[in-house]
Amino acid sequence: MSSHDHTDGKLPHEPEKATLEARNKILGFWIFLGAETVLFGTLFAAYLALRHNIGDGPSSEELFQLPMVFAATMLLLTSSLTSVFAVQALHHHNKKSMLGWLIVTIVLGLVFLGLEIYEFREYLHEGHGFTTSAFSSSFYTLVGFHGAHVAFGVVWIALVIGQVLKKGLTVVTAPKVYISAIYWHFIDVVWVFIFTVVYLMGKVAV
Amino acid sequence: MDWLTTVDHKKIGILYLIAGLFFFLIGGLEAILIRVQLMKPMNDVVSSDTFNELITMHGTTMIFLAAMPLLFALMNAVIPLQIGARDVAFPFLNSLGFWTFFFGGLLLNLSWFAGTVPDAGWTSYVPLAGPNYSSGHGVDYYVIGLQIAGIGTLLGGINFMATIINMRAPGLSFMRLPMFTWAIFITSALIVFAFPALTVGLVALMFDRLFQANFFEVGNGGSGVLWEHIFWVFGHPEVYILIVPAFGIISEVVSTFSRKRLFGYSSMVFATVLIAFLGFMVWAHHMFTTGLGPVANGLFSIATMLIAVPTGVKIFNWLFTLWGGSIKFTTANLFAIGFIPTFVMGGVTGVMLASAPADYQYHDTYFVVAHFHYVIVGGLIFGIFAGMHYWWPKMFGRMLNETIGKITFWTFFIGFHLTFFIQHFLGLLGMPRRVYTYLGGQGYDDMNLISTIGAFFMGIGTIAFLLNIFITWAKPRNAAADAWEDGRSLEWTIPSPPPEYNFKQVPLVRGYDAWWKEKMEGKTAMTPSEPVGSIHMPSPSILPLIMSIGLFIAGFGFMYDRLIIGGIGLAITLGCMVVRSLIDDHGFHIEPEDQDEGVKA
Ligand code: HEM
Ligand SMILES: [Cu+2]
Numbered sequence: 001m002s003s004h005d006h007t008d009g010k011l012p013h014e015p016e017k018a019t020l021e022a023r024n025k026i027l028g029f030w031i032f033l034g035a036e037t038v039l040f041g042t043l044f045a046a047y048l049a050l051r052h053n054i055g056d057g058p059s060s061e062e063l064f065q066l067p068m069v070f071a072a073t074m075l076l077l078t079s080s081l082t083s084v085f086a087v088q089a090l091h092h093h094n095k096k097s098m099l100g101w102l103i104v105t106i107v108l109g110l111v112f113l114g115l116e117i118y119e120f121r122e123y124l125h126e127g128h129g130f131t132t133s134a135f136s137s138s139f140y141t142l143v144g145f146h147g148a149h150v151a152f153g154v155v156w157i158a159l160v161i162g163q164v165l166k167k168g169l170t171v172v173t174a175p176k177v178y179i180s181a182i183y184w185h186f187i188d189v190v191w192v193f194i195f196t197v198v199y200l201m202g203k204v205a206v
Numbered sequence: 207m208d209w210l211t212t213v214d215h216k217k218i219g220i221l222y223l224i225a226g227l228f229f230f231l232i233g234g235l236e237a238i239l240i241r242v243q244l245m246k247p248m249n250d251v252v253s254s255d256t257f258n259e260l261i262t263m264h265g266t267t268m269i270f271l272a273a274m275p276l277l278f279a280l281m282n283a284v285i286p287l288q289i290g291a292r293d294v295a296f297p298f299l300n301s302l303g304f305w306t307f308f309f310g311g312l313l314l315n316l317s318w319f320a321g322t323v324p325d326a327g328w329t330s331y332v333p334l335a336g337p338n339y340s341s342g343h344g345v346d347y348y349v350i351g352l353q354i355a356g357i358g359t360l361l362g363g364i365n366f367m368a369t370i371i372n373m374r375a376p377g378l379s380f381m382r383l384p385m386f387t388w389a390i391f392i393t394s395a396l397i398v399f400a401f402p403a404l405t406v407g408l409v410a411l412m413f414d415r416l417f418q419a420n421f422f423e424v425g426n427g428g429s430g431v432l433w434e435h436i437f438w439v440f441g442h443p444e445v446y447i448l449i450v451p452a453f454g455i456i457s458e459v460v461s462t463f464s465r466k467r468l469f470g471y472s473s474m475v476f477a478t479v480l481i482a483f484l485g486f487m488v489w490a491h492h493m494f495t496t497g498l499g500p501v502a503n504g505l506f507s508i509a510t511m512l513i514a515v516p517t518g519v520k521i522f523n524w525l526f527t528l529w530g531g532s533i534k535f536t537t538a539n540l541f542a543i544g545f546i547p548t549f550v551m552g553g554v555t556g557v558m559l560a561s562a563p564a565d566y567q568y569h570d571t572y573f574v575v576a577h578f579h580y581v582i583v584g585g586l587i588f589g590i591f592a593g594m595h596y597w598w599p600k601m602f603g604r605m606l607n608e609t610i611g612k613i614t615f616w617t618f619f620i621g622f623h624l625t626f627f628i629q630h631f632l633g634l635l636g637m638p639r640r641v642y643t644y645l646g647g648q649g650y651d652d653m654n655l656i657s658t659i660g661a662f663f664m665g666i667g668t669i670a671f672l673l674n675i676f677i678t679w680a681k682p683r684n685a686a687a688d689a690w691e692d693g694r695s696l697e698w699t700i701p702s703p704p705p706e707y708n709f710k711q712v713p714l715v716r717g718y719d720a721w722w723k724e725k726m727e728g729k730t731a732m733t734p735s736e737p738v739g740s741i742h743m744p745s746p747s748i749l750p751l752i753m754s755i756g757l758f759i760a761g762f763g764f765m766y767d768r769l770i771i772g773g774i775g776l777a778i779t780l781g782c783m784v785v786r787s788l789i790d791d792h793g794f795h796i797e798p799e800d801q802d803e804g805v806k807a
Contacts, residue, residue: 024295028368039402053427134427137419159787
């Protein structure tokens with residue numbers, strides 16, 4: 001069950017699932033995402049419970065600027081697509097194109113983070129600080145948690161790229177690429193919910 | 207040194223056992239102090255502040271640092287063996303989980319030395335736990351200590367789910383799994399879906415306390431009821447995280463020592479799944495008096511009572527397993543049999559509490575204290591004692607002394623009922639919980655004295671158990687592989703204690719109660735499913751320890767507003783992750799010719 005099974009130097013079609021270790025990792029990671037779902041679910045619940053309690057601070061309608069958030073959303077969705085391309089390249093054992101797409105993914109993630117930082121700074125100027133109100137605390141916690149996940153994902157994929165450069169595309173590194181891509185999709189899905197629940201609902205004030 | 211770097215599930219199990227017993231002693235000492243204070247009216251052994259600290263630390267310690275680690279000890283020691291695996295799915299994470307739990311617990315308990323101890327109850331209700339009412343660092347220790355320990359628990363849950371799904375021996379289908387493995391599988395799922403809610407709650411409370419956020423600050427739009435919801439969405443499943451493994455242990459012990467197949471195996475499985483599922487639907491029965499309104503109270507009340515149905519199924523199945531069996535009254539079995547009526551009583555008072563109007567009467571009285579101790583001491587702790595006596599020879603290769611075992615059982619069992627039975631009546635008379643003293647002449651005096659005497663009996667039982675361990679230590683390692691001779695599952699097919707790699711050849715499972723089935727067909731060993739070959743093992747690592755120390759340092763830093771120290775701590779932990787990611791770790795192989803030497807614990 002170890003990597004010596006493939007001494008002929010040829011990778012199997014789905015190298016990310018070739019060993020028991022790898023299958024364990026993928027399964028364990030899905031379970032971990034189950035836990036992450038509860039984590040974000042609780043954060044969403046807290047936000048929904050508190051979002052109208054704005055105290056003396058600005059409300060979500062005054063604050064949010066949909067065009068910019070929409071741009072951020074598009075960036076992140078695109079990055080999900082590029083990570084799919086990376087996994088496809090993995091399946092074709094095309095290391096170079098895989099690394100390329102991973103780098104594009106990282107860059108898109110970084111731009112997204114930049115936009116988010118810019119957005120938070122704007123809000124701060126408008127008097128929407130972390131301690132302003134229950135709404136602001138829960139907003140920054142939810143969105144900030146997501147942002148931290150994006151940042152973590154960027155570092156993670158960068159480390160994975162480092163490993164592939166060092167060791168090549170093997171049954172050891174392939175699952176890492178695959179799992180970091182699943183993680184990236186997960187972050188993306190969470191963002192879609194944030195876009196809907198926080199920004200769209202916040203703008204139309206239901 | 208190899209204990210600090212080990213990734214072997216059996217050694218990690220032993221580490222959990224030692225740490226769990228250690229915290230059990232601390233929690234027990236706190237309990238005794240509480241009971242001494244309540245022994246007579248207007249007593250002043252401890253001050254009111256100390257009393258609040260004692261009950262908070264007692265509850266928190268017992269649940270997070272004693273009961274759960276002892277369960278983790280048993281699952282680490284047993285699960286891979288029961289499913290015919292060489293280790294868990296993620297040995298490295300297993301070790302990391304232990305060390306984060308340990309350092310989280312350490313942080314929590316250092317509060318005693320810092321002189322500022324958590325005192326808002328184990329439920330840490332706001333606003334009491336908020337920055338205004340608990341201005342010292344006490345609750346910070348609770349929030350950060352539990353957060354770090356919680357990481358370990360979550361890692362354990364993920365690990366055991368993956369292990370049980372992916373690492374079963376050939377032929378061991380889900381409907382052939384031993385009941386303890388089933389219980390741990392379901393428990394792990396509960397952990398995975400319940401603990402993240404606690405994580406968020408603790409983060410929010412921490413933000414409120416350290417960074418002036420407003421989640422629970424009513425003055426700034428926050429909500430105290432939100433904390434109650436978040437806490438109990440985690441907290442109710444938590445009690446099932448505690449009790450479901452005990453169900454599993456009882457099933458194993460009862461069927462082994464009745465020399466009978468577990469009665470109603472598939473109904474046991476479905477009952478357990480159903481209990482776990484309903485466990486997520488009933489959290490607001492802790493909030494009947496919060497004022498959620500009649501509709502919510504009604505629904506949560508009914509949902510709670512529903513749980514009695516699958517629980518009843520389990521009780522009857524245990525009784526039918528015992529029925530007509532050739533029963534051996536070993537210490538393990540005594541604890542298991544003692545569990546049954548005790549747990550039934552806890553269940554009955556649970557149904558009483560589930561009736562919302564009645565709960566207005568019982569709420570925050572000693573009736574509640576009696577109820578949950580019947581469930582968690584009479585249920586879970588009896589289960590843990592049963593499991594420890596049952597698997598001790600497997601873990602250490604030595605049989606515990608049965609005479610001392612029986613002394614342990616009887617003192618603990620009698621002491622338990624003395625302590626808690628009478629508290630039902632104290633509660634019905636109106637004695638409130640979490641109050642440090644009471645006036646004489648209200649009919650509370652004698653009953654409180656009896657309760658305290660009972661607590662001392664339990665203390666004697668625990669000491670007897672520790673003595674048993676020390677006496678056993680001096681004895682030779684001569685336990686047989688099938689130490690009780692009536693073993694039914696795979697762990698009894700390999701030597702006691704098992705070699706590093708557990709199974710020289712992974713066995714082929716041909717039915718439920720795999721080992722029993724082979725024995726009944728006159729076989730003396732399992733049929734192997736693979737030829738003898740080189741065995742791949744993960745290598746030990748010091749990183750989990752360092753990562754946990756990093757978190758520990760970070761916790762202190764943030765608590766005392768030294769953000770630099772906090773940052774250094776986090777950097778240590780993240781740095782270890784980077785190291786782990788960049789350095790290759792291929793593990794090592796044990797070749798067939800080396801496989802017969804070196805049977806170590
Ligand atoms: C073994 C002997 C034990 C004794 C004598 C004992 C005694 C007590 C007492 C007197 C209280 C205070 C009740 C109050 O004033 O509200 C208490 C609270 C509590 N105990 Fe125990 N206990 C024992 C074991 C355990 C165990 C094993 C657990 C859990 C696994 C546990 C969990 C709790 C919890 C959660 C609380 C509530 C704490 C709070 O109100 O914050 N106890 N116990
Ligand atoms: Cu409950």
